[in-house]
Amino acid sequence: MSENNTPMLSIKGITKAFYPGTVNEKIALNGLCLDLNVGDFVTVIGGNGAGKSTMLNAVAGVFPIDGGDILIDGVNVTRLPEHKRAAYIGRVFQDPMMGTCANMQIEENLAIAARRGKMRTLKWSITGGEREKFREMLAMLDLGLEDRMTAKVGLLSGGQRQALTLLMATLMSPKLLLLDEHTAALDPKTAAKVLEITDKLISEHKLTALMVTHNMKDAIAHGNRLIMMHDGRVILDVSGEEKKQLTVESLIAKFSENSGEDFVNDRALLNK
Amino acid sequence: MDFILKGMAQGLIWALLALGVFISYRILDFADLSCEGTITLGASLASMLLTKGANPVLAILLSFAAGCVAGALTGFLHTKLKIPPILSGILTMTALFSVNLHIMGSANLQLNSVKTLYTSLTAALSINKTYLSLIIGTLVCLAVMGALYWFFGTELGASIRATGINERMCRAQGIDTDMTKIIGLALSNGLIALSGAFICQYQGYSNINLGVGSIVIGLASIIIGEAIFSKAKNFFLTLTGIVVGAVIYRVVIAVVLYFDMPTEDVKIMTAFVVVAALFITKYANKLGKRHHILGATGQAPANEARSDAAVREKGGNTDE
Numbered sequence: 001m002s003e004n005n006t007p008m009l010s011i012k013g014i015t016k017a018f019y020p021g022t023v024n025e026k027i028a029l030n031g032l033c034l035d036l037n038v039g040d041f042v043t044v045i046g047g048n049g050a051g052k053s054t055m056l057n058a059v060a061g062v063f064p065i066d067g068g069d070i071l072i073d074g075v076n077v078t079r080l081p082e083h084k085r086a087a088y089i090g091r092v093f094q095d096p097m098m099g100t101c102a103n104m105q106i107e108e109n110l111a112i113a114a115r116r117g118k119m120r121t122l123k124w125s126i127t128g129g130e131r132e133k134f135r136e137m138l139a140m141l142d143l144g145l146e147d148r149m150t151a152k153v154g155l156l157s158g159g160q161r162q163a164l165t166l167l168m169a170t171l172m173s174p175k176l177l178l179l180d181e182h183t184a185a186l187d188p189k190t191a192a193k194v195l196e197i198t199d200k201l202i203s204e205h206k207l208t209a210l211m212v213t214h215n216m217k218d219a220i221a222h223g224n225r226l227i228m229m230h231d232g233r234v235i236l237d238v239s240g241e242e243k244k245q246l247t248v249e250s251l252i253a254k255f256s257e258n259s260g261e262d263f264v265n266d267r268a269l270l271n272k
Numbered sequence: 273m274d275f276i277l278k279g280m281a282q283g284l285i286w287a288l289l290a291l292g293v294f295i296s297y298r299i300l301d302f303a304d305l306s307c308e309g310t311i312t313l314g315a316s317l318a319s320m321l322l323t324k325g326a327n328p329v330l331a332i333l334l335s336f337a338a339g340c341v342a343g344a345l346t347g348f349l350h351t352k353l354k355i356p357p358i359l360s361g362i363l364t365m366t367a368l369f370s371v372n373l374h375i376m377g378s379a380n381l382q383l384n385s386v387k388t389l390y391t392s393l394t395a396a397l398s399i400n401k402t403y404l405s406l407i408i409g410t411l412v413c414l415a416v417m418g419a420l421y422w423f424f425g426t427e428l429g430a431s432i433r434a435t436g437i438n439e440r441m442c443r444a445q446g447i448d449t450d451m452t453k454i455i456g457l458a459l460s461n462g463l464i465a466l467s468g469a470f471i472c473q474y475q476g477y478s479n480i481n482l483g484v485g486s487i488v489i490g491l492a493s494i495i496i497g498e499a500i501f502s503k504a505k506n507f508f509l510t511l512t513g514i515v516v517g518a519v520i521y522r523v524v525i526a527v528v529l530y531f532d533m534p535t536e537d538v539k540i541m542t543a544f545v546v547v548a549a550l551f552i553t554k555y556a557n558k559l560g561k562r563h564h565i566l567g568a569t570g571q572a573p574a575n576e577a578r579s580d581a582a583v584r585e586k587g588g589n590t591d592e
């Protein structure tokens with residue numbers, strides 16, 4: 001592990017309730033604490049409604065939280081609006097439609113991503129030099145997109161769009177990469193390809209990443225650390241050798257042990 | 273044939289309105305009704321300034337600026353006070369009704385005896401007013417189209433376009449979508465007020481009801497333009513289509529008025545034309561897709577193309 005002991009992400013006891021004060025009140029995050037070291041690639045699993053997406057959205061600043069603090073590389077971002085936090089964060093969503101602009105060209109989408117965290121000025125939106133760089137990056141995805149740079153993104157398949165979104169999220173080497181079930185909407189073969197690209201980009205840019213997945217096998221096979229969430233808290237945190245020894249069965253057993261309940265995640269069970 | 277030329281001349285200045293509506297309605301995907309107030313704002317402010325002896329060009333520029341402020345207000349109401357788009361526009365439009373009355377000092381302002389862009393130039397160049405209007409209209413439209421082509425090609429312009437397509441993605445990419453919407457609406461309403469500033473000088477008066485129905489006129493122009501330039505891939509061609517659409521719309525109106533259609537029926541006819549055009553483009557799109565008879569007739573709305581792609585993909589994904 002790194003000797004630099006400022007964590008890349010530090011979640012300090014954050015809480016978030018939806019519909020507070022009503023009968024529908026739902027405490028989605030309940031004093032959640034989590035520290036990510038520089039270079040940690042953490043897979044996140046948990047039952048339906050455990051708070052995985054809420055945690056990622058809270059870190060990204062999609063909504064304000066009720067209590068606690070979020071620090072990215074030592075900077076307290078708790079009160080920064082979403083678009084300002086984006087300077088530190090790359091994101092890929094579950095819905096392949098969500099991460100790109102369908103009605104814009106592949107290269108236009110990349111050019112927008114290449115300006116994450118920078119002022120958008122009256123300079124031309126894409127330069128010739130950038131085009132060359134984008135072409136090389138697209139070629140590395142090995143999906144043939146480098147020859148379709150002026151095609152509208154809406155014409156791409158879901159897998160191609162997720163790969164492009166990954167490229168856009170990592171283009172500016174974010175301090176933090178947040179992946180929320182980004183392969184869940186893809187067929188198994190495409191999902192495997194997108195995961196392979198994910199691994200490649202994370203190691204290439206030496207990123208710190210949180211990857212939510214409902215596929216326990218993927219959660220075990222990828223990353224250096226695995227956390228399990230339940231009722232808005234982390235109930236299991238394993239890394240290193242211990243993580244490599246995990247099996248799907250041992251994970252489900254650990255879940256019941258730590259939460260006192262049976263593991264419920266409709267999609268995870270289907271994928272067993 | 274003079275009435276057709278006059279219709280064209282009018283179409284060219286109403287085209288500025290259509291370009292403004294295009295920015296809000298198509299680029300930002302924001303149904304902005306402030307339009308009806310801002311076109312009158314442009315006309316009232318320009319007329320008032322002209323009666324005070326202001327330089328016509330200065331009056332036009334100030335009207336543009338005032339329109340930008342009004343558009344920014346709509347954007348502020350929507351983004352910062354979280355008021356829904358339609359209501360934000362209606363609120364600005366309603367407020368502008370009072371503002372416009374105050375500016376003009378009455379419901380009507382005659383420009384018969386004051387120097388306007390048209391009167392001063394017809395005198396200086398000794399040229400017929402219709403020809404002069406055609407020349408001015410063409411030059412102004414070309415300049416505005418060029419400026420828009422440039423602006424929407426810049427980093428800022430691209431982020432405004434992206435905001436209209438996928439706001440969530442924009443914020444994830446660090447775009448301040450409140451700001452891009454405010455800038456887009458300001459630009460849109462600036463152009464709409466600019467249109468008003470030319471209209472009042474062309475017709476020689478300004479009236480508090482000048483803007484009534486203008487949103488529908490703008491939409492009609494866009495729809496006609498898109499139907500004709502349906503295959504336009506280039507942004508400049510799309511803009512050209514809208515200007516052509518606005519000119520066609522005015523010429524058609526000029527023709528029906530020439531054949532003695534009562535003036536008061538023009539608006540209901542416009543509404544009817546827009547409804548018919550919207551219906552036909554939808555229907556033609558469906559037909560075109562199923563049978564490839566009509567090709568890509570009309571404008572395939574962006575989100576329709578998107579959902580098609582989604583459906584195609586979903587077809588292969590049954591693992592969920």
Ligand SMILES: Nc1ncnc2c1ncn2[C@@H]1O[C@H](COP(=O)(O)OP(=O)(O)OP(=O)(O)O)[C@@H](O)[C@H]1O
Pocket residue numbers: 018019026027028046047048049050051052053054055265
């Ligand atoms: N925007 C929202 N409004 C209201 N309630 C919400 C909202 N987002 C999440 N919740 C609630 O908060 C709880 C946690 O939801 P969250 O989406 O974080 O779960 P998750 O762990 O991502 O589950 P899944 O595996 O189903 O994606 C759930 O009970 C959910 O209903």
Ligand SMILES: [Mg+2]
Pocket residue numbers: 052053054
């Ligand atoms: Mg979720």
